[in-house]
Amino acid sequence: MTVLLDQVLTPDDVTRLTGLIASDSAAFEDGKATAGWAAKRVKSNEQAKAGPKLDALRRDVRLALERHVLFAPYAQPKSIFRMLVSRYKPGMEYGLHVDDAVMSGHRADLSFTLFLSAPDSYQGGELIIDGLEGETAVKLEPGQAVVYPTGALHRVAQVTSGERLAVVGWIQSLIRRGDQREILFDLDQTIRALNETQAPDAILDRLLKTKANLLRQWAEL
Numbered sequence: 373m374t375v376l377l378d379q380v381l382t383p384d385d386v387t388r389l390t391g392l393i394a395s396d397s398a399a400f401e402d403g404k405a406t407a408g409w410a411a412k413r414v415k416s417n418e419q420a421k422a423g424p425k426l427d428a429l430r431r432d433v434r435l436a437l438e439r440h441v442l443f444a445p446y447a448q449p450k451s452i453f454r455m456l457v458s459r460y461k462p463g464m465e466y467g468l469h470v471d472d473a474v475m476s477g478h479r480a481d482l483s484f485t486l487f488l489s490a491p492d493s494y495q496g497g498e499l500i501i502d503g504l505e506g507e508t509a510v511k512l513e514p515g516q517a518v519v520y521p522t523g524a525l526h527r528v529a530q531v532t533s534g535e536r537l538a539v540v541g542w543i544q545s546l547i548r549r550g551d552q553r554e555i556l557f558d559l560d561q562t563i564r565a566l567n568e569t570q571a572p573d574a575i576l577d578r579l580l581k582t583k584a585n586l587l588r589q590w591a592e593l
């Protein structure tokens with residue numbers, strides 16, 4: 373299951389964070405530096421170099437995700453352990469690949485892409501996620517993000533004009549299994565919706581208890 377997060381960043385945040393990174397022309401290096409041998413075969417992009425600007429951006433993006441109403445219910449995050457800022461210029465792409473299952477001691481359960489460039493400012497550059505139902509192409513407004521299972525094959529279509537700037541990151545979830553995460557997410561959203569209908573406390577309490585007890589059964593701390 374894939375989820376779209378609207379307005380993770382406000383337009384002002386997007387302008388500020390893009391300025392922070394993109395103002396420094398020496399701030400990017402070849403993306404192959406952070407790819408394993410298999411991904412290196414298909415990866416052609418640039419990534420922001422380590423430094424205080426990247427650290428500041430990572431902190432702001434992490435806080436923005438944690439504030440978002442759908443992020444925690446969907447991802448049940450244990451940690452957001454890795455974040456890259458990637459840039460694709462014309463001719464660049466990231467061919468079909470799967471991300472590493474374990475990175476620096478963390479199990480990668482979910483991946484996200486937070487779009488920073490306006491979709492009409494570049495051609496191509498869709499994130500294409502391979503699922504059982506076929507391919508899903510995602511190209512979002514600046515400040516919007518998509519969160520998807522790290523286990524999915526995916527690629528970034530070639531950028532043919534303009535420039536695509538995005539933040540990509542990986543999350544270890546308290547819940548290893550996607551089907552269990554989906555049950556908790558559905559329950560959470562149902563309880564919130566029921567609450568809006570002035571449902572009796574006895575019903576809400578029983579559902580909240582069920583959600584808490586499922587989380588207790590499934591959470592890995």
Ligand SMILES: O=C(O)CCC(=O)C(=O)O
Pocket residue numbers: 458466471485499526527528538540
């Ligand atoms: O830029 C994206 O949307 C995804 C990039 C990607 O697949 C990766 O960095 O592993």
Ligand SMILES: [Fe+2]
Pocket residue numbers: 469470471526
């Ligand atoms: Fe990837």
